[in-house]
Amino acid sequence: MNVTRRNLFRTMAAGAAAAVLPGCARAEQATPLRASAVALLYDATLCIGCQACVAACAEANGEAGDTRLDPQRRSARELNSTARNIVKIYKPVDGSPSSYIKQQCMHCVDPACVASCMFHSLHKDESTGIVRWDPSRCVGCRYCEIVCPYHIPKFEWSGINPRIVKCELCAPRLASGMEPACSTVCPTHAVIFGQRTALMERAHQRIAERPGTYFENRVYGATDGGGTQALYLARVPFDKLGLTRLGPESIPAKYLKWQKRVYTYFAAPTAVYAVLLGVLVKRWRSRTVHEAKVEQATGLRPQL
C-alpha cells in the first residue's frame, strides 16, 4: 500500500502518469483480507449481559471505566473516550424477543474512517486487518466521527492533548501472544476471537445447527458495508441493534468513486490547469496592451 502511494506521488510530481496506470489502479481498490486477518464473533443469543467484557476492556486499556451513568456496573451507556466496548440491551415494548448487543469497532474490511483520514493516522494493519490509530499523525479533525456508519471513533473532548479512542482489538495484547480482553473473560463464549475465515465457518455452523434461531439465517459483517472483522449473530433484526443496514459495497467504494477518479495521478487537475494557462496567457497579453493604452491616456500607472 505504502509503496504504491509513494509511487503515486512521484508519478504525480513527474506528471508522467500513463506508464504505471493499470497496476496502481488495481492496488487502490479495497484490499482483500489476508489469511492472517483476525476477527471477533459475537453471538447475541449467548450473551447474558454480565458486562465482564466491558470491565475487562477498560482494565486492559488502562481506563478507570466510565461510571457517570451507572456507578454500580461501572459501565457507560454509550461508547465514549473512556469506553471502547459496551454491552447494551434492546428490549421492545411489545414483548417480542429482546437481545443484548456488544458494541466496539467493527474493523471494516474497507473502512470509511481509514479512507477519510488525511494522513493515514487511522490505518489498517496489513497482517491482522485491525484498524489502528497513530497518535503521531492525527490532527484531530474528527472527520472519522462524521463518516463512521457505526459511530465508533470517539474524541477526547477535554485536555490539551486529545486522542481519538476506539477498540483496537487489544493489538498490544495480541503482540504478546494473548487474546483480546473481552473474548478472554466472556463466561458464555458469546464473544470469541480467532482468524476471520475460521470464525466465519464457525458462525455458519451455528446457523446450520440451530435453524430458525438467527435473524435471516446470516452473519452480519460477512459482506455488509464491504464486510467487517467483527461478526454478529442475533435473534432480532440487526438494525434494531445498531448494526446499520448497508449494501455489499463499502462506503468508500460507494461514495468516493468520483473523488478517486478525479484525483488519480492528479491527471484531471493537471489537464484543467494546462487549459486554463492556454487561455490566460493569451488574455494576459491583450490585457497588457490595454493597460499601456490606458496609461498613455491618463498618465497613471496601471493597477494590476
Added chain:
Amino acid sequence: MNKHWQRCVPLYDVPLFTRAFRVLCAFGAVACVLALYRELVGLGPASGMNDGYAWGVWKTFNIMVLTGLGSGSFAIGIAVWIFGQHKLHAVMRTAVLSSFLTYASGLALLGVDVGRPWNFYSILMPWRWNLHSPMMEIAFCMPLYTAVPLLLENLPATLDWLQERFPSIAFVFAAAEQMLRNVYPFVLGLGFLLPAMHQSSLGALMLLAGPEVHPLWQTPLLPLLYVGAAGFMGFAFVSFILLLAHLVWNRPLDMDVLCTMSRLAAWIVSVWLAVRFADLVLRGVFALAFKATQPAALFWLETGLLVATIALGFTASRQQNPKLLFHASLAACLGGMLYRFDPTMLVYQPIASAHYFPSVMELVIGAGFVALSIAAFALAAKHLAILPAPLTTWMAMERAQTIAWMSTSTQDETLGCAAAD
C-alpha cells in the same frame, strides 16, 4: 451618480478609527483570548460539540459557509479572465481581498478547531498523504490557495502603497511588481484551479456521511453543486460589499458593472437550481420536499431565497435599481449560505439522540474571527487602492493629498522661520 469605475482608490476621505471599528477589534481580541483558553481546556468545555455532532459551527459555518462567500476571486476571476468580461476588472481587487480575508480567518479558526494541530506538519510530507480523502484535499488545497494565489493577487495593491510610502526604495517594490507580472497568468490559473478543487471537496466531505445527510441534500452531485454555489455566492458577496461600501463610505456606484454582476449571478443561480431540481426528480426524492418536516421547510426557504435572487437580479438590472441590486445580492448570499449550512449542520442527523447547539464561547470565537476580517477589510480599504471608483475620485484624492502636503510644508516653513527668528 452613475459614473464608470476606472481605478481603485483608497478611502482617503473617510475616518478609520470609528466606534464600529473599535468594537470589531475589541470583539476580535476577546475571541483570541477565548481561543487561547480553548487550547488549554480542550474542545469540550469551550464548545457545544460532542461525539454525536463532532463538527460545530467553526467548521460548518466559518469554513463551509464563509469560504463560499469568499469565492469572489474564483467566480468573478473566471468571468473576467476566462470569459472576457473585462468591465468587471474594476471589482477584482475587492474580490481578491474579500476572498483572502474569509479564507485566512476560516483557516485560523480551523487551527483552533482541530484537536491536535501540532501534527499538521505532515502536510509537508507527501508520502503521508491519503490522496483520496476529501479532507486531505482540503487540508492541502485551502492553505495553498490562501498562501499563494490569494496572497499574490493581493500583493499589487500593497506594492502600490509601498511605492508611494517609501519613494526612496520604490524601485525595489517596482521590481517585485514586475516579477509578479511575469508569473501572473500562472498565479491566476492556480487561483481558478485550487478553489474548484477544494470547493468541490467540501461537498465530497459530506458524501461519506451517506444517509446521515437528508436525501434532499445528499446526492452524488454534491461536489458539483458546492462549486456552483461558490460561483453565485462569490458574485453576490462582492456586489454586496460594493453596495455596502456605497452606503457606509459613500463610494460612487457603477450601475453598469453591478447590473452585469447581478445578471451573471442570476444566470448561475438559474442553471444551478435547474441542476438541483433535476437531480431531486431523477433520484426520486422530490416528494420529500412536500412533507411537513423541518428539512422540507429549510429546502423551500433555500429555494425561495434563490428564486428571489433570480427575480430581483434580473429586475434590478433592467431597472438599474441599486436598492433591488442590494436585495438580490443579499438573497443570493443568504440562499447560498443556507444551502452550505444545511448538509453539515441543520439536516445532518448522525444518531436520533444526538443534539448540538453552539456554546456562547464557541459563537463568540467564531464571530470574533469574522469581526477581525471585517476590521482588516476596512483597514486595507482605507490605505490601499481596493474599492473601485471613477477617475475623478482618484483626481480628487491626489488634490486632497497635495493640499495636505502643502499645508504641512507651510507649517514646517513657519516653524523654520520661527526657529530662525
